[in-house]
Amino acid sequence: MRSAQWKVSCLMPLLLIAAACTATYFKVTDLDTGREYYTGDFTRKDGAIRFKDARTGATTTVQNPQVLEIDQRTFDSGVAAPSAPSSK
Numbered sequence: 001m002r003s004a005q006w007k008v009s010c011l012m013p014l015l016l017i018a019a020a021c022t023a024t025y026f027k028v029t030d031l032d033t034g035r036e037y038y039t040g041d042f043t044r045k046d047g048a049i050r051f052k053d054a055r056t057g058a059t060t061t062v063q064n065p066q067v068l069e070i071d072q073r074t075f076d077s078g079v080a081a082p083s084a085p086s087s088k
Contacts, residue, residue: 025075026051029066038078042067054079 028037028051037060042051048063054075070078 023072025070025072027068027070027074027078028062029068030062031064031066035083036078037062038070038075040075055083 023040026039026042028039028042028049029035030037037051038054039051040054042049048061049065049067050059050061052058053060
């Protein structure tokens with residue numbers, strides 16, 4: 001019995017650490033211009049979102065966004081891709 005309790009007590013902190021290290025990534029598309037941004041976090045207020053653009057490091061606000069959760073591979077390739085000029 002003690003062996004099982006010991007295993008659980010050792011495994012729980014490792015699982016919690018692994019869960020805490022899981023990052024979330026987002027692709028933000030400005031529906032007015034079609035421009036795409038990548039970020040790890042954002043705040044929403046009155047329909048607009050504010051975030052730090054992973055490509056430029058600039059704090060950005062998009063009034064009419066589409067936000068998609070993406071995996072790290074998609075995030076990394078999106079950040080590495082050249083930014084398309086806005087159509088506006």
